[in-house]
Amino acid sequence: MASPTSIPTLAELDRLVASPFQKLSALLDGIAPGAEPINFSLGEPQGALPEFVAPVLNETMADFTRYPPIRGTADLRSAIATWLGQRYPTLKGEIGADTHVLALNGSREGLFSAIFPARARRADVETPAVLIPNPFYQAYAAAAVAGGAEPVFLDSEAETGFLPDLDALSDDLLDRTIVLYLCSPSNPQGAVADGAYWEKAVKLARKHDFLLFADECYSEIYTEEPPEGALEVAFAANGGFSNVLSFNSLSKRSGLPGLRSGFIAGDSEFLASFGRFRNVACPQTPLPLQAVATTAWADEAHVAAGRRIYAENFDVADEILGDCFGYQRPQGGFFLWLDMSAAGGGEAAAKTLWKVCGVKVLPGGYLAREDFNGRNPGQDHVRVALVHGPAVTREGLARIVTTLG
Incomplete structure (x- = not known):
């Protein structure tokens, strides 16, 4: 449940937005891995590069000499609008490439920078709040603080289906809320709204x-x-997208995190404002990379191939983990959210796994913040990113069970 917290000081800000991976590096500093390392800490897909990437880059290489349009090329926005209509059939023909879509330099950039026009939109709110799932993606909290708002963390645990309990939010809090961040499938638990x-x-x-x-x-x-x-869902309710924005990218869908290409789609009025802001304050994606992105959104074969690999990984997890560490096959995403309370908590388990068997995992406490009772809802867990192939996944999970199971 949420509770009011003061806007962080500079020191608190440093703690709030510190990278989980910097914290992990500090935790493991000076500890040698006990075996050939397997990195399950970073959600960076390790699959094969889609075949179309190199040919499209070669064809458009000369466009590195041109400034790219900040809103995205017409072709890219059209490809995104078409994909949305195919992915969600009720939206076919309802997403305007010129009015409902903006290209982003990766979804993280948009999730952060969109807070500024969101704050300006509700300049009447004296003590603005930004509602954030807990555990959370650090960009949400950084955005809230940078936008001069109070980050309010909503514990998202098994009791609430690993999503915030929306029924527990008071009208007073909701009236001063400017943004609610929701992630589905959720990171790190893989819950689907x-x-x-x-x-x-x-x-x-x-x-x-x-x-x-x-x-x-x-x-x-x-x-x-x-x-x-x-x-x-927004369109089904009133035939429009008011108050609702969806962020997506090619980092996970296409296994192309280095492409730095994503989009925001939805509320056209907000997107017009955000577009003006991005025009002077945000980075563009180079034209050749936008061309690759255009091709990627139009191709589903490579996405299905990646999904099959992740399914194989979860089949391996079902076999090896069983009911160890409270394992349940997630509904989406490629993370495991494992309970390490019997191993001393997330930090202790991460140190033991690295020292004994060379497996690197991320302590769950690094993805969450203490609630008003001083309890961190991720402290007993570790996040395991199944981004490798099935063989590496099998080896790494077997080591975890052997070491801690």
Whole structure:
């Protein structure tokens, strides 16, 4: 449940937005790995490069000499709009490439920079709040603080389906909220918001006039049915996208984190304002990379191939982990959220695994913040990124079970 917290001081800000990976490096500093290292700490896909990347780059190489349009090329925005209509059939023909889509320099850039026009949009709010799932993606908290808002952390644990309990939010808090961040499938737990959950979030956003920032960058990595999306639910409610923005990228969907290409889509009024802001304050994606992105959004074969590899990895996890560490196959994403309370908590387990068997995992406490009771909802867990092939996954998980199971 959320509770009011003061806007952080500079020292608190440093702690709040410190990179989890910097913290992990400090934790393991001076400890030699006990075996050939396997890195499960970073959510960086390790699959094969899609075949179309090199040919498209070669064809467009000369465009590195040109300034790219900040909104994205017409071809890229059209490809994104078409993809949204194919992915969510009720949106076919309803997403305007010129009005409902902006290209981003990766979704993280947008998730952060969109806070500034969001704050300006509700300049009447004296003590603005930004609602953030806990555990959370650090860009959300950094955005809240940079935008002069109070970050309010909403514990998202097994009891709430690993998503924030929206029914627990008071009207007073919602009235001063300017943005609610929601991630589905969630990082790190892999929970998926169903249509009813999105509908509740959309209704709250429209009733209290805040923006719903739906971080859906893991939307194409799922174990059974494709997750429902915030935009399709918003459109079903009133035939429009007011108050709702969806963020996505090619980092996870296409295994191209180095491309730095994503998008924001939805509320056209907000996107017009955000576009003006980005025109002077945000980075462009180079034209050859936009050309690759255009091709990527139009191709599903490489996405399906990646999804099959992740499914194989989870089959391996089912076999090796069973019910160890509270393991449950996630609904989406490629992370495991393992309970290490019997091993002394997330930090202790991470140190032991690195020292004994060379497996690097991320302590869950580094992805969360203490609640008003001083408890960190991630402290007993580790996040394991299954971004390698099945053989490496099998070896790494076997080492974890042998060492701690």
